[in-house]
Amino acid sequence: MAEKKLRMGVIGAGGIARTQMKHLKTYPDVELVAAADISEANLTKATDEYGVARTYADYQKMLATEELDAVTVCTPNGLHCENAIAALEAGCHVLVEKPLAMNAEEGRRMVEAAHQARKQFVIAFQWRYNPKTQFIHHLAKQGRFGDILVMNVAALRRRGIPNWGVFGRKDLQGGGPLIDIGVHVMEMAHYVMGAPRPVSASGQIWQYIGNRPSDVACSWPNWDHESYTVEDLAVGQIRFENGAVMNVQASFAAHVKECWTFDFMGTRGGADFETGTVRCDEDGYMVDKTPAFLPKVDPFERKMRAFVDTALHGRPNEAPAEDGLMIQKMIDAIYASAEAGREVPIA
Ligand SMILES: NC(=O)c1ccc[n+]([C@@H]2O[C@H](COP(=O)([O-])OP(=O)(O)OC[C@H]3O[C@@H](n4cnc5c(N)ncnc54)[C@H](O)[C@@H]3O)[C@@H](O)[C@H]2O)c1
Secondary structure, three states: OOOOOEEEEEEOOOHHHHHHHHHHOOOOOEEEEEEEOOOHHHHHHHHHHHOOOEEEOOHHHHHHHOOOOEEEEOOOHHHHHHHHHHHHHOOOEEEEEOOOOOOHHHHHHHHHHHHHHOOOEEEEOOHHHOHHHHHHHHHHHOOOOOOEEEEEEEEEOOEOOOOOOOOOOHHHHOOOHHHHHHHHHHHHHHHHOOOOOEEEEEEEEEOOOOOOOOOOOOOOOOOOHHHOOOOOEEEEEEEEOOOOEEEEEEEOEOOOOOEEEEEEEEOOEEEEOOOOOEEEEEOOEEEEEOOOOOOOOOHHHHHHHHHHHHHHHOOOOOOEHHHHHHHHHHHHHHHHHHHHOOOEEOO
16 A cells, blocks of 8 residues: 655745755655745746646635645745644644744734644744754753753844845834744754743844945845844843743844854753853863764754654654744743833743
């Protein structure tokens, strides 16, 4: 008997969908049945380059016409909520690209829809599959760091405002670097911490570069400064139920040394993602350790394989949408605190 295949549909066939389809088309247990997009050019690419069988200008029509087992949502953030809920209600397992949604209110409705539909709902967080994250997470789970007290995370670009898509549009994206790239380093750090519940946050955001013309040489020049309504730089501090604190920094544009990392201090040890170094006390000495070898893993490929394994083969969901909702609550609270000018609670 032929192996059952996961019949998949794609909503939003742009840049990240192509990275996803590059992997999906190589899986023998996946059939790329259909894609929906408002861009005909992107639909043509989906057919020609990734073998997608049928295409639709209207994703609702795709959901109504095709008998899909699973859908991946790869649209701009502002559409994640309606796309994911429609796919869940159509009886599909859903993978939604990061961030989960525009805000936690949308995220709550999405998670509730998944419970109602009794379908797997996975957030496309790939950084937890990075071999260094896996190494540090493994040690944290064994209790090797004791209690993690302070976690510092940073996703800092010096001049890296996307000059494609709608990443500068607050109305379509929900925010700037915090929700777009801060979300990545926050998710891997929060995963290493064992996903404690956030209870309050304090934050500040600034916009002083992206909203005006610039002649500074950079790799992504000529972004649309006229429609740029998001922050250039965001900082925040989140308190967790267990007393731990996370400090967050994220920028599209700032006078800063670029980095993409987390580091932390625990009661028995610490570590940093950038170098993979573990810091602890051993035999009366302060010791730094790094792994001599880490398996070569493409975290993005791992996330796609993990989704298929969960949706088709019933394996545990390693990135539940609830994890995305917790990160979303932290992001919302940093933005809300910046607006209010004081620390705000997280419900
Ligand atoms: N996991 C990652 O590392 C990663 C990287 C980049 C982007 N993303 C996320 O992926 C999402 C998309 O980003 P992208 O870089 O692919 O953007 P993109 O602009 O390249 O693609 C978005 C696609 O959605 C389509 N679209 C817009 N409105 C639509 C509608 N009403 N119905 C159907 N399709 C519609 C657009 O035509 C486009 O093809 C964002 O949420 C982003 O945060 C994730």
